[in-house]
Amino acid sequence: MSTTQAGWYDDGTGTQRWWDGTSWTETVQPPSAPEPGLDGVINRIQAEAVAGAQPRPAQNGMSYVVLQVVLKEKFWGSGSGNLTELEHAINAQAALGYRLHTITTSSGGSAGFGGGDRIQATLVFEKL
Secondary structure: HHHHOOOOEEEOOOOOEOOOOOOOEEEEOOOOOOOOHHHHHHHHHHHHHHHHOOOOOOOOOOOOOEEEEOOOOOOOOOOOHHHHHHHHHHHHHHHHHEEEEEEEEEEEOOOOOOOOEEEEEEEEEEOO
């Protein structure tokens, strides 16, 4: 049985919706006005990247949640060294009553100085 706490979560569509502890409600938060200028664009891109990795309940009637975690690029050399980010995402989703079903990784195709890399992990969680 899921013990997901009531709160505001991304409902899987990019909308912040109220989860009452057992199901999605019709209550949504209106999107905030976009911040103007280049700083606004950068802040929105960063927020969207972070939101994709945030633990959340599945959409109403669904049993799976998909999260994407970007492991930070290492400045020099290979290997991201950020497995704790994956552990955090997996443990946070487990606390919401989900288990890891599938994980895939792909290279971001970028290279830092000296061959640094960026890895994106896509995690599929199944409701218990």
